[in-house]
Amino acid sequence: xxxxxxxxxxxxxxxxxxxxxxxxxxxxxxxxxxxxxxxxxxxxxxxxxxxxxxxxxxxxxxxxxxxxxxxxxxxxxxxxxxxxxxxxxxxxxxxxxxxxxxxxxxxxxxxxxxxxxxxxxxxxxxxxxxxxxxxxxxxxxxxxxxxxxxxxxxxxxxxxxxxxxxxxxxxxxxxxxxxxxxxxxxxxxxxxxxx
Ligand code: HEM
Numbered sequence: 001x002x003x004x005x006x007x008x009x010x011x012x013x014x015x016x017x018x019x020x021x022x023x024x025x026x027x028x029x030x031x032x033x034x035x036x037x038x039x040x041x042x043x044x045x046x047x048x049x050x051x052x053x054x055x056x057x058x059x060x061x062x063x064x065x066x067x068x069x070x071x072x073x074x075x076x077x078x079x080x081x082x083x084x085x086x087x088x089x090x091x092x093x094x095x096x097x098x099x100x101x102x103x104x105x106x107x108x109x110x111x112x113x114x115x116x117x118x119x120x121x122x123x124x125x126x127x128x129x130x131x132x133x134x135x136x137x138x139x140x141x142x143x144x145x146x147x148x149x150x151x152x153x154x155x156x157x158x159x160x161x162x163x164x165x166x167x168x169x170x171x172x173x174x175x176x177x178x179x180x181x182x183x184x185x186x187x188x189x190x191x192x193x194x195x
Contacts, residue, residue, distance in 0.1 A: 042171070049161075055157070059153050085129050
């Protein structure tokens with residue numbers, strides 16, 4: 001894993017433990033139909049997706065850039081997109097693809113999901129990269145809605161490395177479950193009492 005990546009603290013021993021319990025996680029796993037087969041399918045997906053990371057990020061960043069309401073969250077103090085901010089986050093977004101596919105859902109994984117959550121929320125947005133931004137938070141509604149493009153765009157990248165449609169489906173469904181599970185965890189600071 002890439003500990004030299006700017007702002008990437010997954011393996012930082014100082015990372016605070018998550019308040020999400022093993023029971024909460026087990027219930028969420030059940031809600032998204034998660035099984036050990038999904039973890040295995042994602043590890044296979046990693047072999048296909050990680051080498052295509054830059055191409056995947058080009059698609060996602062193209063989508064964000066084409067939508068003013070999304071790119072507005074990457075604004076600097078003048079309200080225009082901050083290139084350094086976009087670039088720093090892009091590095092960690094690429095690492096996230098590998099992490100989503102390969103990391104065990106253990107206490108450290110839960111702790112870093114909390115960290116990603118607060119980085120989208122008023123609690124900590126802009127602080128990791130030291131940005132003076134006009135955007136104080138990523139709106140929860142868009143955080144949830146982006147599950148769709150982050151999911152549907154991955155299928156073509158899976159088919160680049162796997163010709164059997166059933167095997168692609170297995171990886172695609174595992175990806176969808178993992179992304180949805182992640183965003184469910186990231187919603188926690190937005191609704192601390194009713195999460
Ligand atoms: C499924 C939905 C989403 C996924 C998977 C996702 C993923 C990520 C990841 C992996 C990071 C970097 C985490 C780290 O620091 O290690 C990040 C940061 C960020 N994302 Fe998202 N994101 C999603 C939705 C959104 C939406 C909808 C927006 C904008 C409207 C957005 C804007 C940002 C911004 C501005 C940052 C940097 C936050 C900071 O200042 O630290 N994200 N996102």
